[in-house]
Amino acid sequence: MAATPNVIIDPVTRIEGHLRIQAHAVPDGMGGGTITDPGLSASTMVRGLEKILQGRDPRDAWAFTQRICGVCTVVHGLTSVRAVEHAIGIKVSKNADYIRNMMIGAQYVHDHVMHFYHLHALDWVDVVSAMKANPTRTAALARINNGTYKPNNGALPNAAYFQTVLNKLNNLVSRGQLGLFANGYWGHSAYKLSPEENLLLVSHYLEALAWAREVVKLHSVFGGKDPHPNLVVGGMPCTLSSNTGTVNDEKGGTSLNTEGLATIKTAVTRMKAFVDQVYLPDVILVAKRYKEWANFGATAGNFLCYGEFPDPALVKREFTDGAIDYPAGYIIPQGVIWADAPTTLTPFDEKMVTENVAHAWYLGSDTGEHPSVGETELYYDGPLPDQGRNPDGTSKYMLDENARYSWIKSPRYDDQPMEVGPLAHILTMHARGGTANAQPTDKLVRKYVQQLWINPTAQGGLGLTFTQLNSTLGRIFCRVLETKIIADQIAGRAADTAAGTAAYAGWYQLYYNNKAGAYWNPNTFTRLQQPNLWPVQVGFGFTEAPRGALGHWVKLNRVSGLIDNYQCVVASQWNAGPRDLVGVPGPYEEALRGHVLANLKQPLEVLRTIHSFDPCIGCAVHIVDPDGKPLVQVDVNHGVCSTTRVSDMRCAS
Amino acid sequence: MSTDLPSRSDHSHMQADSSDGVTFDEATVERLLQLGISRRRFMSYCAGLASLLALPQSMVPRLAQAATSTTLPSVVYMSFQECTGCLESMVNSFAFSGGTTIENLILNMISLDYQETLMAAAGDQAEERLLSVTDQSDYVLVVDGSIPARWDSGYFISGERSGVARFRDAAKNAALIVAVGTCASFGGLPKADPNPTDALSIGDLMADLGISKPLINISGCPPIPEVITGVILYYLSQGMPTLDSLRRPTVFYGDTVHEDCYRKESFEEGPLAWAFDDANSRKGKCLYMLGCKGPVTHNACSRIRWNQGTSFPMMSGHGCIGCSEPDFWDRPNRRNEKGFYIPIAAGSGHTRGLPCNTCHDDIGGDDD
The missing domain is CATH 3.40.50.700 (NADH:ubiquinone oxidoreductase-like, 20kDa subunit)
Known part of the structure; x- marks a missing residue:
């Protein structure tokens, strides 16, 4: 058994959900130390959503699963919608897939930018140091780093602009009310940015809040609100307005009028601009100052992707009525990368996914079973809360790595823990880019990895190795890189001779050209009453969420038509899960090994690596149905099913 | 339950060493400047x-x-x-x-x-x-x-x-x-x-x-x-x-979202939308038959609208799911069925000549 933990973060803040981290660092005698063993990652909140879904109308499931997480709001809803569509054999129109792509894509861009500035930046940016910045020199830095970004009423930010930001910070201090900035690890020796670099990033922190408010309008036009926009099984609930002008009592219409379409176009343009002008150069700036973080935070090196963003170029076939068959491939490919071959994409086999509860607070299988067959019940046998501390200040509440210690179960693929998320996305695209099936986005990924990460500093790169992508810094880099790829995929991009890719109009334009087409398959609700036409026993829906592979399984009752069984295996579950029966740690836990801490009481270094995964703990915690029936048919190909009759599609008009 | 819950004093020495906390130095505090807001x-x-x-x-x-x-x-x-x-x-x-x-x-x-x-x-x-x-x-x-x-x-x-x-x-x-x-x-x-x-x-x-x-x-x-x-x-x-x-x-929360909804008129007089993406949906007709809970849901969505006035659920084509009401996940509708796509039962709502048995002004609660 490992030594008593002396590094504890509870609550881990600047994440979604409730997470506790424990680790043991071998003290260096100067207040710091080195973590030599894996840490311990524990989720401490549970709601039991899958239990709640039993017996519900499958059309409603998306609204329940959407509330698994208000940050990942679109992806949980859409995964559910896809699972039900797969279960009942319904396909959706091209417009619906374009809109879903844009909504998921906008969520990637929104979440990744907000993660960098609002959840992660304060691990790298010292706000107190920013207050010592010279505004003139900060303006000079802004011209170099973000030379096309003009937040100052359409002009480049000048010294006066940064003085205003300084005044806001000073005002907090003058009142003695630091609000959100109180009690940070300010002045910690691991902060490396200059005062001007800190002030520039603080300024972008504030501006990103205003930017985020604009880009979520895309969700609002299509889904009526954000967070938690509305979706529907069988397509999209939104539809083109009969009235291009103002929507009112007299003329009616919908949000997809001239104004709404313009709002989407503006959101798309702003997304792309902010990524190009601010987020990408800021990440590179931080990466240059913190290059040593390419040496910390590696996981075991196994990566998993379910695949995401069906694209017209990848559609198997399209029907005359506008319905499309599900795609043969995705922008982010489906597949697995093993540690011993980091540039090779191997096929994903859904049957090799298992979950075990060896270290989770459930009764169920300790050895691991397919998600659809497990029988688990809530079973808390951890320490009691509210017991205070021992006289020496140590905690009476300590989780034991040899016992149950988390509400997250341990998913495994081929018995191995897998990292999912942006790093996995970039590695799988990179790997496919080296094959005959290389997509344009894969080629762009390869170009940027070479140009920005691998090239020597003399050529403007970071001078790091491909292998070093598996690191804390690599995760941050891959997150911004995929954000750029997706923002361009939505907004369109010019031809790139260096990458060898042609110009692309972008999903928005392609949708716009087709906007009068169908949005919903009218057979959907009647199909729910026709179990004889349902192609599979268990519907499987998946997305690649911004945080990684997300799968929902739904089993419908063939008499009542209601949900018998519902199961989610979620991105942050893969990353944040506990040890398995043989003691192999999950990715968060493994990634902490080797961290050198300057001050055990201020474990900033641990926070950097945990935050690099973008934890989303509400997502990771759920329970399964005690229905032990084995899965009969799950086709991993995102809804591909045997029924391809035209009667399954929207009726031709 | 609550009597067994340890009191706050049990963990009062949770206070961390102040040297671990924020350390604004005197000089920083003295460099105070006026607020730059217009x-x-x-x-x-x-x-x-x-x-x-x-x-x-x-x-x-x-x-x-x-x-x-x-x-x-x-x-x-x-x-x-x-x-x-x-x-x-x-x-x-x-x-x-x-x-x-x-x-x-x-x-x-x-x-x-x-x-x-x-x-x-x-x-x-x-x-x-x-x-x-x-x-x-x-x-x-x-x-x-x-x-x-x-x-x-x-x-x-x-x-x-x-x-x-x-x-x-x-x-x-x-x-x-x-x-x-x-x-x-x-x-x-x-x-x-x-x-x-x-x-x-x-x-x-x-x-x-x-x-x-x-x-x-x-x-x-x-x-x-x-x-x-x-x-x-x-x-x-x-x-x-x-x-x-x-x-x-x-x-x-004084009004229902239905009362300020631009689709309200067709709730009274028809025509209604009968399917997503049908001709009446595109015209902005009432989503009652698609399960809209607007008539029994007290909120300001249709008045203030969402995301800086961009839209609200019915404007984008989906009915209200009733999310500001107690137990809306389990709300019984027609035939006593739960579900966001099941129309509300007759007798619910403020209008269409039906008595309002949902409004807080009348019986001091929701209708469930």
Whole structure:
């Protein structure tokens, strides 16, 4: 058994959900130390959503699963919608897939930018140091780093602009009310940015809040609100307005009028601009100052992707009525990368996914079973809360790595823990880019990895190795890189001779050209009453969420038509899960090994690596149905099913 | 249950070493500068707020005064069984007019002293922060998420304390408690049948714990961002707003979303939309047959609209799911069936010649 933990973060803040981290660092005698063993990652909140879904109308499931997480709001809803569509054999129109792509894509861009500035930046940016910045020199830095970004009423930010930001910070201090900035690890020796670099990033922190408010309008036009926009099984609930002008009592219409379409176009343009002008150069700036973080935070090196963003170029076939068959491939490919071959994409086999509860607070299988067959019940046998501390200040509440210690179960693929998320996305695209099936986005990924990460500093790169992508810094880099790829995929991009890719109009334009087409398959609700036409026993829906592979399984009752069984295996579950029966740690836990801490009481270094995964703990915690029936048919190909009759599609008009 | 829950004094030596905390040096503190916010834009914001809250414009100076006092009111925001959707929504707050935003709110108008998703501090430093700010008095305690009834269930633990203990201790010195979102207001999704974790709303937990404090429920899944920030600012400037029987401010929850919906006319006279994407859907006809719960749902979505007035659910083509009402996940509709696509039963709603048995003004509660 490992030594008593002396590094504890509870609550881990600047994440979604409730997470506790424990680790043991071998003290260096100067207040710091080195973590030599894996840490311990524990989720401490549970709601039991899958239990709640039993017996519900499958059309409603998306609204329940959407509330698994208000940050990942679109992806949980859409995964559910896809699972039900797969279960009942319904396909959706091209417009619906374009809109879903844009909504998921906008969520990637929104979440990744907000993660960098609002959840992660304060691990790298010292706000107190920013207050010592010279505004003139900060303006000079802004011209170099973000030379096309003009937040100052359409002009480049000048010294006066940064003085205003300084005044806001000073005002907090003058009142003695630091609000959100109180009690940070300010002045910690691991902060490396200059005062001007800190002030520039603080300024972008504030501006990103205003930017985020604009880009979520895309969700609002299509889904009526954000967070938690509305979706529907069988397509999209939104539809083109009969009235291009103002929507009112007299003329009616919908949000997809001239104004709404313009709002989407503006959101798309702003997304792309902010990524190009601010987020990408800021990440590179931080990466240059913190290059040593390419040496910390590696996981075991196994990566998993379910695949995401069906694209017209990848559609198997399209029907005359506008319905499309599900795609043969995705922008982010489906597949697995093993540690011993980091540039090779191997096929994903859904049957090799298992979950075990060896270290989770459930009764169920300790050895691991397919998600659809497990029988688990809530079973808390951890320490009691509210017991205070021992006289020496140590905690009476300590989780034991040899016992149950988390509400997250341990998913495994081929018995191995897998990292999912942006790093996995970039590695799988990179790997496919080296094959005959290389997509344009894969080629762009390869170009940027070479140009920005691998090239020597003399050529403007970071001078790091491909292998070093598996690191804390690599995760941050891959997150911004995929954000750029997706923002361009939505907004369109010019031809790139260096990458060898042609110009692309972008999903928005392609949708716009087709906007009068169908949005919903009218057979959907009647199909729910026709179990004889349902192609599979268990519907499987998946997305690649911004945080990684997300799968929902739904089993419908063939008499009542209601949900018998519902199961989610979620991105942050893969990353944040506990040890398995043989003691192999999950990715968060493994990634902490080797961290050198300057001050055990201020474990900033641990926070950097945990935050690099973008934890989303509400997502990771759920329970399964005690229905032990084995899965009969799950086709991993995102809804591909045997029924391809035209009667399954929207009726031709 | 609550009698066995260890009291706060048991962990009072949780206070971290102050040398671990924030260290603003004297020199920094002395370099104070004046606030750089435009007075004109700020006043415009207050005027917009007053208008939305149906306050006379003579109240604008008081709003402005409250929002610019030298000592900003402390807001402690705690999260329990939630999804972070409410916080995401609040971050989308914007000006009613004039440009005051969440950035200005958190920098200039309130002191957001504890909020786990946004705060710099983590772990012991975050816990120390929570204990020190809740040792003061007169802060506003904002809560999102429901709380498991049993402190020893293990269903919610944070900072080594149960949800019950965290809430009880933070509520002790609060001047006002604001339950944000339907989970905190009414139990919401965790409380949906069969309520696997015995989740309670904040109001029910307060009753269990014998806590008697002013409580405002700002329901919605999530609530409209301007409603969250608007109610907080209203309280700080005017005191308690008028509440309905479910403790929701009537200024935002007095009407149903149906009453301000532009599709209302066809609810009365037809034609109705019968399927998504049909001709009547495109024309903006009423979504009643597609299950819209607008006639029984009290909220301001169709009036304020979402995301800076961009849209609201019915404008984008999907019916209201009723998310600001208690137990909306289990609402019985026609044939006593649950479901967001099942039309509401006859006799529900304010209009179409039907008696209203849902409005709080009549029987003091919802219809379930």
